[in-house]
Amino acid sequence: MRPRAALAWSASALVVVLATGNPVYRVLVALIALNLLVRHRPADRRLRPLLLAGGIAGFSAVILNLALSHSGGHLLATLPQPVPGIGGAVTLESLAYGLVAGSGLVAALLAVAPISLLYEPADVVAELPRPLERTGVAAAASLNLVPALARAYTSVREAQVMRGWRPRGPRSWADLLVPVALTAVEDSVQLAEAMEARAFGAGTRSRLRPDRWTPAAVLIAVAAVVAAAVFLGARFFGLEADWYPYPELTLPPVTPALIVASLLLAFPALPWPSPRSTA
Amino acid sequence: MIRAARLAALGIAAAAAGGLALAASGGAARPVCAQAAGAHHASLVVEHSSGAVLTFCVGFDTATITGEQVMDLSGVEWQSVQYSFGKAVCQIDYEPRTYPPGCFTSSSPYWAMFVSRQGHGWGTSNLGVSAQTFADGDALGWHFVPSTGGAAPPLINACQAVAPPAATTPPSRPAPPAATGVPPAPESPAPAATPPEESPTISPTISPTPIPPASGRAGRPPPAGGGAGAGLSPGWVVAALTIGALAGWLLLQAVAPHIRR
Numbered sequence: 001m002r003p004r005a006a007l008a009w010s011a012s013a014l015v016v017v018l019a020t021g022n023p024v025y026r027v028l029v030a031l032i033a034l035n036l037l038v039r040h041r042p043a044d045r046r047l048r049p050l051l052l053a054g055g056i057a058g059f060s061a062v063i064l065n066l067a068l069s070h071s072g073g074h075l076l077a078t079l080p081q082p083v084p085g086i087g088g089a090v091t092l093e094s095l096a097y098g099l100v101a102g103s104g105l106v107a108a109l110l111a112v113a114p115i116s117l118l119y120e121p122a123d124v125v126a127e128l129p130r131p132l133e134r135t136g137v138a139a140a141a142s143l144n145l146v147p148a149l150a151r152a153y154t155s156v157r158e159a160q161v162m163r164g165w166r167p168r169g170p171r172s173w174a175d176l177l178v179p180v181a182l183t184a185v186e187d188s189v190q191l192a193e194a195m196e197a198r199a200f201g202a203g204t205r206s207r208l209r210p211d212r213w214t215p216a217a218v219l220i221a222v223a224a225v226v227a228a229a230v231f232l233g234a235r236f237f238g239l240e241a242d243w244y245p246y247p248e249l250t251l252p253p254v255t256p257a258l259i260v261a262s263l264l265l266a267f268p269a270l271p272w273p274s275p276r277s278t279a
Numbered sequence: 280m281i282r283a284a285r286l287a288a289l290g291i292a293a294a295a296a297g298g299l300a301l302a303a304s305g306g307a308a309r310p311v312c313a314q315a316a317g318a319h320h321a322s323l324v325v326e327h328s329s330g331a332v333l334t335f336c337v338g339f340d341t342a343t344i345t346g347e348q349v350m351d352l353s354g355v356e357w358q359s360v361q362y363s364f365g366k367a368v369c370q371i372d373y374e375p376r377t378y379p380p381g382c383f384t385s386s387s388p389y390w391a392m393f394v395s396r397q398g399h400g401w402g403t404s405n406l407g408v409s410a411q412t413f414a415d416g417d418a419l420g421w422h423f424v425p426s427t428g429g430a431a432p433p434l435i436n437a438c439q440a441v442a443p444p445a446a447t448t449p450p451s452r453p454a455p456p457a458a459t460g461v462p463p464a465p466e467s468p469a470p471a472a473t474p475p476e477e478s479p480t481i482s483p484t485i486s487p488t489p490i491p492p493a494s495g496r497a498g499r500p501p502p503a504g505g506g507a508g509a510g511l512s513p514g515w516v517v518a519a520l521t522i523g524a525l526a527g528w529l530l531l532q533a534v535a536p537h538i539r540r
Contacts, residue, residue, distance in 0.1 A: 031525035069380040244377040254514030
């Protein structure tokens with residue numbers, strides 16, 4: 001799957017997830033994204049950290065809703081009230097809404113995961129629309145400085161400790177923060193010089209292998225955009241309203257047409273026609 | 280902040296409407312003699328988003344009762360969420376069908392609350408339903424309005440006798456609404472049947488079925504459809520098959536490489 005097709009797919013899948021509060025469609029998008037990731041994942045990229053992060057996010061949503069929302073008609077348990085707001089009724093509806101919120105988080109995470117898991121940052125930035133290209137590069141460079149700053153802090157701290165430094169009040173932290181700040185400034189200057197040496201900002205850039213719109217990439221992107229448009233339209237015209245489990249849990253309504261629209265996202269996950277090389 | 284403002288708006292929405300007499304708004308139920316037992320009486324007017332209006336007359340013997348008691352005694356179905364500063368009304372007569380855990384969002388419609396004192400026009404309330412009190416001749420009004428707000432419901436004195444009891448058979452309630460959860464506007468005034476003397480101290484003015492005793496928030500049965508026991512719709516069958524197929528395909532992709540080894 002080409003990076004620009006992946007960008008269109010991820011953006012559309014995210015729109016679908018955010019346009020519906022129905023857990024059925026969210027689960028569909030999450031399963032499609034998982035299939036896509038498993039199919040296109042490079043051998044050196046692992047899915048376990050992503051799944052772990054999604055699991056933690058979903059579990060946190062369930063726990064938070066169980067603890068903080070006490071509405072609903074089906075009582076499961078009653079928590080004591082040592083902490084205001086936490087104690088009270090634990091209901092089936094709260095559990096269901098926590099699962100719905102968690103499904104939204106997981107689906108959104110999986111929708112944008114192909115961008116970071118399947119491609120290098122440079123490939124993604126290169127596919128941004130031209131007005132966003134320089135902003136994207138600046139944002140990517142800034143984000144890259146965060147881990148560099150953490151590494152600089154660790155190394156400076158180790159070096160100072162070896163020289164006998166110990167934390168003794170706020171003033172002693174200056175011995176760490178000043179070198180870390182200077183290192184960050186130096187890294188930024190070096191990065192700017194490197195980018196300038198590579199003609200950043202000089203206008204049209206050349207690429208070794210420019211990405212092109214192949215028929216498969218067009219199919220993937222168009223199908224994904226249509227899926228997003230269908231969900232937005234359904235919401236705009238009131239055909240797809242938010243669903244909540246309160247006051248008493250009921251099954252959310254499911255529209256076959258929206259399931260079909262969700263499945264438009266599944267093109268890149270299918271085994272034909274070898275999208276790894278052509279899309 | 281927005282939610283707090285919305286809660287305040289429950290009692291602050293504007294509007295004074297008409298006189299106390301027989302309101303003749305579109306879809307409104309014509310008031311009939313409720314003859315609710317009790318030394319004092321208060322009216323309850325509920326206007327759905329569709330324009331359908333329910334009216335109730337609540338009888339009580341104490342000097343005043345709270346808005347929460349008016350709702351409970353009326354027998355109308357209603358749901359609320361408890362906040363530190365009182366209760367927020369989330370659902371009345373099954374509208375809306377479902378609501379978020381905080382009762383409403385910044386963009387969702389909500390039940391706006393109005394208060395009428397001694398037959399005067401609707402006014403706003405600076406208290407919530409659980410703290411606002413009502414005396415003889417007062418009225419509590421609700422209108423399901425968009426997030427941008429809306430007008431007050433028609434001012435109807437549900438306790439005013441305008442028609443003699445027309446039937447000795449128990450009145451019947453309207454059929455539960457369809458999937459929208461909004462009851463249809465009554466096409467003709469409900470007969471003002473005289474409730475038996477031992478009947479409860481409430482008497483909804485549109486009540487085609489035997490009036491249930493004041494049972495808190497029970498009200499009439501919920502609208503059909505969507506419930507867990509309603510059976511699987513075709514959409515759910517398609518969804519189950521699709522989810523099963525995607526999960527199976529995922530399993531196959533994950534397991535196949537290990538089988539090849």
